[in-house]
Amino acid sequence: MGATTAVATFACGCFWSKAYFFSKVPGVVSTRVGYTGGHLPHPTYHQVCTKTTGHAEAVEVTYDPAIVRYDALVRFFFEMHDPTIDRRNKGGQYRSSIFYHTADQQVVAEGLWEHLWESGYAIKTSIEPATTFWQAEERHQQYCEKRGIVPKSFRKVRFTTAG
DSSP states (O other): OOSOOEEEEEEESOHHHHHHHHHTSTTEEEEEEEEESSSOSSOOHHHHHTTOSOOEEEEEEEEOTTTSOHHHHHHHHHHSSOTTSOOGGGTSTTOEEEEESSHHHHHHHHHHHHHHHHTTOOOOOEEEEOOOOEEOOGGGTTHHHHHTOOOOOOOOOOOOOOO
């Protein structure tokens, strides 16, 4: 593994299966699930489920950029869910959002978003600056692995690696 890691944050529905799939990407060091993008500090799962906090269920992905590039993670994100469905009007808990941590991440995410839009997809994914990531309760971390659940695969993806 390289000497440095980077962080990416994505929201696109229930975080359990999304964390599972991201954890299988070569170069992903770790994942954790939590809440971000809202206004309530230290939200709980119960509070987020009320759809009044503004938070999305999200996955924080720590990865080695020498093994997997950020653009590959964003492509994977767009392929693991339907980004044309607008889920913001129902409290936003399951909305499709990319939370960028750097200006470079913003440029990559916006470029891929624009490419999909120009290709005829009515993308509803928001691209927002990362804010505080509130880690979800321990029972939600590695939920699928702890319970022996293998979520249905949405499609096979080839990952682009750096170098």
